[in-house]
Amino acid sequence: AQTVTQSQPEMSVQEAETVTLSCTYDTSENNYYLFWYKQPPSRQMILVIRQEAYKQQNATENRFSVNFQKAAKSFSLKISDSQLGDTAMYFCARGQGGSEKLVFGKGTKLTVNP
């Protein structure tokens, strides 16, 4: 099975600090995409960041950046200057060209402490 693995079920960080969430994936495809989604408590899931596998440059979105290691099939998310509003479940997901289907990891529950 082509899976997505998040090895950290829970993490916590102090406000204003930096935290890195890990994700590894498995795929035999060349044309695929990687995502981090955020699901705040009792709120809908929203996209944090997206990376096309064919792009070598790591994606960044304001305080959020990824470390994409294609050969190692690793896709970690770094959150800089953590804010209380970053408290949420974070899901790593893989998609592939020609479909909207995503394969999700089990998630990492991140708590930002004041």
Added chain:
Amino acid sequence: KAGVTQTPRYLIKTRGQQVTLSCSPISGHRSVSWYQQTPGQGLQFLFEYFSETQRNKGNFPGRFSGRQFSNSRSEMNVSTLELGDSALYLCASSPGWGATGELFFGEGSRLTVL
């Protein structure tokens, strides 16, 4: 622009009953996909629709079915409910299909089977 709307938000059913969940995508979005979210299994893909056609189906029994209407609204149906069907059912929409861009999620329909 209104987001993805799912109805009902909460519902309680008993074993053996059936349930229909509805999803209205963002205006102009033509692709709709469904996911089941449980604490044990995480997020699992159910099916995806584009232009009223099912494009992909996840590994779920035939009791799970869906359809998409000409206005892109989608419904999913679960017949002969089992206790294990208790879950949050998420609908997501996107403008096209196969581009593997951002999915826009609804808040979900929380189903409890007693």
